[in-house]
Amino acid sequence: MRGLMKTARGVGLLELREVDDPKPKRNEVLIEVAAAGICGTDIHIKYDQAFYTPPVILGHEYSGKVIGVGEDVTSFTPGDRVVSPATAYCGKCHQCKTGHMNRCTAKDKRILGTSNANGAFAKYLVVPDYIVHHVPKGVSLEEAALAEPFACVVHSVIDKxxxxxxxxxxxxxxxxxxxxxxxxxxxxxxxxxxxxxxxxxxxxxxxxxxxxxxxxxxxxxxxxxxxxxxxxxxxxxxxxxxxxxxxxxxxxxxxxxxxxxxxxxxxxxxxxxxxxxxxxxxxxxxxxxxTWGTLPSSWVTTLRLMSSHKVDVSPLITHRISLREWEKGFELMESQKAIKILFVELE
Ligand SMILES: [Zn+2]
Ligand SMILES: [Zn+2]
The missing domain is CATH 3.40.50.720 (NAD(P)-binding Rossmann-like Domain)
Structure with a gap:
């Protein structure tokens, strides 16, 4: 598959690069990406103004369909529609144990599209099962692709x-x-x-x-x-x-x-x-x-708000483009001419 990769530390250094299709480990879910949004963080990574560990495929706002699972995964089966946060918290550090998984201090933790884990600007990605959420019926995969930023705002507004x-x-x-x-x-x-x-x-x-x-x-x-x-x-x-x-x-x-x-x-x-x-x-x-990031409960609330139609995020999607047009997408974001740009063709 091809993924939009930050190849090394520095300004720019983004390219569509051919990589092996990922395979799920024991506790991982293999997801075919349906839609992935460009975030301000991706722009910061482009300009070397954020934390990241290259080479890494970018993209942490996404939705998709499960197409394979590792042998220990019991909660997901192929065909399930899913989303997840970017960060795989460790569950062991002081912050995780006191309920602040959004501030997990584990040094080598996986952050999709940022560090130690390829992200969603590609056809497939693998994610540990314990951070994955089912997309409820009645919520489209395009809407669900906005769950990550939405959950951040849920944490900020509803929790705080x-x-x-x-x-x-x-x-x-x-x-x-x-x-x-x-x-x-x-x-x-x-x-x-x-x-x-x-x-x-x-x-x-x-x-x-x-x-x-x-x-x-x-x-x-x-x-x-x-x-x-x-x-x-x-x-x-x-x-x-x-x-x-x-x-x-x-x-x-x-x-x-x-x-x-x-x-x-x-x-x-x-x-x-x-x-x-x-x-x-x-x-x-x-x-x-x-506030910073999301808690697991922010995701539950987000998906309930979407499925109960208490909120409609679809007017926020201003552009739908293919991953091949990534330069245009980044340009629209940088010139502030878009709200949410989704990659909807990730071949
Ligand atoms: Zn983001
Ligand atoms: Zn932790």
């Missing part, structure tokens, strides 16, 4: 953001994560979700409205975004703010948008220190949370 029915929630940044956060906040009963972004995000605002946003604010062209949020909340401010843009200036604005004793969740990674006045956290008695 106190949202009550009727609450006003501000989501900053209408990228993939922000749009997913919008859907999840709505599914938790938020009365109003306000999505903020910059002028270049205007086309994303249309998608935000389609998937449930009640109001969008262009924080570049509006002179008083905080005034707009206050007008929507009887002058009190948002009950919760989810920062999904990764912009430093958005952090300051989050503390302005949120009400007294409200909550701010940081979902976007800045990659640099933010120059920010922390006093509002004290004087407004705010709580803040950050």
């Amino acid at each position: 953001t106190p949202i009550c029915p009727g609450d006003v929630v501000v989501v900053q940044g209408p990228g993939t994560m922000g749009l997913m956060a919008t859907q999840i906040a709505k599914s938790m009963g938020a009365g109003k979700v306000i999505v903020t972004g910059v002028t270049a995000d205007n086309w994303r605002f249309d998608i935000a409205k389609k998937i449930g946003a009640d109001l969008t604010i262009d924080v570049q062209s509006e002179s008083d975004p905080v005034g707009i949020v206050n007008a929507e909340t009887d002058g009190r401010g948002a009950d919760a703010v989810i920062e999904a843009s990764g912009a430093c200036v958005a952090c300051t604005q989050a503390l302005d948008f949120v009400k007294v004793a409200g909550h701010v969740t940081l979902l976007g990674v800045r990659g640099q220190p933010a120059n920010i006045d922390l006093d509002p956290i004290i004087v407004k008695e705010l709580t803040m949370s950050g």
